[in-house]
Amino acid sequence: MTGFRLLARDGAARRGVLTTAHGAINTPAFMPVGTAATVKGMLPEQVAGTGAEIILGNTYHLMLRPGAERVAELGGLHRFMNWPGPILTDSGGFQVMSLAGLRKLSEQGVTFRSHLDGTLYDLTPERSIDIQHKLDADITMCFDECTPWPATETQAAESMRLSMRWARRCRDVFVERPGYGLFGIVQGSVYPELRAESAAALTAIGFDGYAVGGLAVGEGQELMLATLETTVPQLPADRPRYLMGVGRPSDIVRAVARGIDMFDCVMPTRSGRTGQGFTKRGTLNIRNARHAADPRPLEEGCVCPACRSYSRAYLHHLFRAQEMLGPMLLTWHNLQHFQEVMRGLRGAIEGGRLAAFIASFEAAEALGDIEPLAGADQGDEE
Amino acid sequence: MTGFRLLARDGAARRGVLTTAHGAINTPAFMPVGTAATVKGMLPEQVAGTGAEIILGNTYHLMLRPGAERVAELGGLHRFMNWPGPILTDSGGFQVMSLAGLRKLSEQGVTFRSHLDGTLYDLTPERSIDIQHKLDADITMCFDECTPWPATETQAAESMRLSMRWARRCRDVFVERPGYGLFGIVQGSVYPELRAESAAALTAIGFDGYAVGGLAVGEGQELMLATLETTVPQLPADRPRYLMGVGRPSDIVRAVARGIDMFDCVMPTRSGRTGQGFTKRGTLNIRNARHAADPRPLEEGCVCPACRSYSRAYLHHLFRAQEMLGPMLLTWHNLQHFQEVMRGLRGAIEGGRLAAFIASFEAAEALGDIEPLAGADQGDEE
Numbered sequence: 129m130t131g132f133r134l135l136a137r138d139g140a141a142r143r144g145v146l147t148t149a150h151g152a153i154n155t156p157a158f159m160p161v162g163t164a165a166t167v168k169g170m171l172p173e174q175v176a177g178t179g180a181e182i183i184l185g186n187t188y189h190l191m192l193r194p195g196a197e198r199v200a201e202l203g204g205l206h207r208f209m210n211w212p213g214p215i216l217t218d219s220g221g222f223q224v225m226s227l228a229g230l231r232k233l234s235e236q237g238v239t240f241r242s243h244l245d246g247t248l249y250d251l252t253p254e255r256s257i258d259i260q261h262k263l264d265a266d267i268t269m270c271f272d273e274c275t276p277w278p279a280t281e282t283q284a285a286e287s288m289r290l291s292m293r294w295a296r297r298c299r300d301v302f303v304e305r306p307g308y309g310l311f312g313i314v315q316g317s318v319y320p321e322l323r324a325e326s327a328a329a330l331t332a333i334g335f336d337g338y339a340v341g342g343l344a345v346g347e348g349q350e351l352m353l354a355t356l357e358t359t360v361p362q363l364p365a366d367r368p369r370y371l372m373g374v375g376r377p378s379d380i381v382r383a384v385a386r387g388i389d390m391f392d393c394v395m396p397t398r399s400g401r402t403g404q405g406f407t408k409r410g411t412l413n414i415r416n417a418r419h420a421a422d423p424r425p426l427e428e429g430c431v432c433p434a435c436r437s438y439s440r441a442y443l444h445h446l447f448r449a450q451e452m453l454g455p456m457l458l459t460w461h462n463l464q465h466f467q468e469v470m471r472g473l474r475g476a477i478e479g480g481r482l483a484a485f486i487a488s489f490e491a492a493e494a495l496g497d498i499e500p501l502a503g504a505d506q507g508d509e510e
Numbered sequence: 511m512t513g514f515r516l517l518a519r520d521g522a523a524r525r526g527v528l529t530t531a532h533g534a535i536n537t538p539a540f541m542p543v544g545t546a547a548t549v550k551g552m553l554p555e556q557v558a559g560t561g562a563e564i565i566l567g568n569t570y571h572l573m574l575r576p577g578a579e580r581v582a583e584l585g586g587l588h589r590f591m592n593w594p595g596p597i598l599t600d601s602g603g604f605q606v607m608s609l610a611g612l613r614k615l616s617e618q619g620v621t622f623r624s625h626l627d628g629t630l631y632d633l634t635p636e637r638s639i640d641i642q643h644k645l646d647a648d649i650t651m652c653f654d655e656c657t658p659w660p661a662t663e664t665q666a667a668e669s670m671r672l673s674m675r676w677a678r679r680c681r682d683v684f685v686e687r688p689g690y691g692l693f694g695i696v697q698g699s700v701y702p703e704l705r706a707e708s709a710a711a712l713t714a715i716g717f718d719g720y721a722v723g724g725l726a727v728g729e730g731q732e733l734m735l736a737t738l739e740t741t742v743p744q745l746p747a748d749r750p751r752y753l754m755g756v757g758r759p760s761d762i763v764r765a766v767a768r769g770i771d772m773f774d775c776v777m778p779t780r781s782g783r784t785g786q787g788f789t790k791r792g793t794l795n796i797r798n799a800r801h802a803a804d805p806r807p808l809e810e811g812c813v814c815p816a817c818r819s820y821s822r823a824y825l826h827h828l829f830r831a832q833e834m835l836g837p838m839l840l841t842w843h844n845l846q847h848f849q850e851v852m853r854g855l856r857g858a859i860e861g862g863r864l865a866a867f868i869a870s871f872e873a874a875e876a877l878g879d880i881e882p883l884a885g886a887d888q889g890d891e892e
Contacts, residue, residue, distance in 0.1 A: 169834040210819040437592040
């Protein structure tokens with residue numbers, strides 16, 4: 129099992145330390161996504177240099193290529209990808225459920241065809257846990273059905289109850305080892321009674337941490353936050369809480385204020401590859417012609433290499449010329465920005481000044497000299 | 511003007527130091543190619559970390575995008591791309607001559623259409639020198655016509671004599687400053703008398719260094735080396751000699767033995783992006799299935815990050831999954847390998863053991879457990 133210790137609280141928000149076989153994670157934490165055993169365009173030491181203490185790997189992608197058994201033979205995912213720190217793997221459920229027309233769901237699990245070569249695979253709670261074990265994930269996620277949005281209450285209930293039966297099966301086959309944890313995932317869409325039922329079912333089974341799944345799927349921030357407000361109080365206070373697939377910094381600060389400890393999202397990396405940069409004043413698109421002659425850094429005062437050593441004009445040039453270094457530098461900047469937000473949140477909770485931090489964060493974003501972020505979604509794979 | 515000091519000789523081979531406004535370069539030197547103000551997939555500090563002391567920029571690409579005037583406004587190429595060391599720029603001639611059907615050659619210069627947007631440009635000796643000045647190149651190359659291969663002796667003579675008239679015009683407009691040098695380019699195809707005539711013409715004008723151009727264009731190593739053997743002795747011994755666009759390590763060691771001091775080639779970077787790795791035993795293609803489960807590094811004993819921290823299996827996976835980190839790591843390895851060859855050559859010349867070094871180099875390559883390198887050419891742009 130993994131450990132979790134609370135250092136401070138500020139309202140519903142918590143400042144904690146999660147301990148795993150491969151190291152400790154200060155929470156609230158943001159986990160960069162390393163889908164195919166790499167955080168795209170970054171060396172692992174660069175990812176760690178931004179302040180990330182844990183990354184996420186995707187079971188679906190890794191089981192297809194290079195395969196869990198291959199990764200195990202090569203010493204596990206940490207060694208394979210040269211990331212010595214903690215790793216959380218998802219269960220593969222989210223990706224498999226997205227394969228509309230290519231998958232078949234039953235009580236037993238899911239049968240699907242690989243998007244790479246059409247090969248038929250079975251993914252069950254037992255197989256998902258086995259794969260994550262072979263990958264050597266510090267934190268294993270239960271195999272669940274991510275309830276689609278929108279869903280009627282009846283659909284959401286059926287889907288959630290299937291996930292709860294699967295959660296039991298995951299718990300039964302998970303191999304307990306010091307420093308390795310299994311997290312349950314609360315489902316129930318936006319229906320408070322279903323979320324409560326799900327939280328109770330998982331708590332009765334008992335997990336090392338509790339994720340809130342099925343959000344950031346199109347319901348909007350208001351409904352997401354409302355769901356957190358009713359769900360989070362149902363979760364054990366002494367275990368970490370993970371909001372899956374979220375999100376923008378403005379989502380993250382509000383979710384932290386509602387008691388969430390962990391986040392993951394492709395947004396900083398995916399947006400970085402298309403030239404979208406996150407700053408304190410919102411997002412900008414470095415491909416925009418207004419940056420072509422601008423000698424200023426992407427963000428004044430940012431300590432990332434993109435801001436320390438290069439002008440907006442240079443970054444603009446790299447994207448216009450389709451040079452790899454453009455995505456590399458913007459990804460680096462965005463990951464740095466997300467980690468700075470998390471550092472800010474942790475310090476604010478420690479100091480009992482989270483409300484002021486969020487007010488200041490929102491005031492800066494409201495300045496918005498900056499273009500709206502277009503076309504970036506919040507999936508949990510890259 | 512730039513400085514050049516010879517430290518040692520071994521036969522025709524020389525060990526020297528070239529001094530420029532932005533630092534010194536130990537020769538024999540290999541210059542990585544940074545066509546569009548970036549060595550593709552590498553941070554400048556990583557390029558420097560391999561041992562590279564000078565990089566090459568391409569006038570043709572930079573004049574089109576972002577434009578020489580833009581680079582000048584932003585503080586010159588060094589500052590623009592965050593490479594504080596010496597930079598050599600080519601003249602644009604090689605690329606412009608390759609624009610078959612899109613360009614028109616006259617005594618005055620070349621008129622061509624941009625491959626990006628069809629805009630009409632004039633490039634003359636005077637304009638090329640002006641652009642390179644605006645880029646702030648430490649070493650400026652004369653604008654010349656790279657004689658196509660094959661060429662009759664008459665064609666080669668006409669082409670070479672045009673280049674010699676242009677060299678005079680380049681010298682006339684080049685702005686002398688301490689640490690900034692202008693190199694002439696010997697042409698004449700594979701005809702010894704024309705090469706001698708060209709060398710004499712350039713020497714009469716007087717340059718800070720002398721390049722051998724028009725080779726590595728399809729004539730083969732044997733003819734290339736034969737041309738060097740007759741041409742190099744015609745060049746002033748107290749100036750650096752630069753073989754443009756060359757080449758494979760096996761080309762480089764043999765050219766060094768014939769008195770060449772400087773090289774540039776896209777091969778390590780371009781091959782790296784397609785998964786081809788250079789090793790002491792020749793080249794391999796990391797995409798090949800035989801590497802899929804191989805826990806060994808790309809090259810035992812190599813100090814580059816790709817070899818220190820990753821297996822062949824992982825690199826294979828990255829290329830199969832089309833992950834950016836694959837080209838990034840292979841490029842890094844290849845640049846490291848080329849710089850190790852140059853370090854070996856410099857040490858061997860200092861120690862008077864170049865013949866033994868080359869024999870050992872050739873014996874290792876002959877072991878060839880390794881696939882032939884396919885599809886890589888030796889252009890001077892990326």
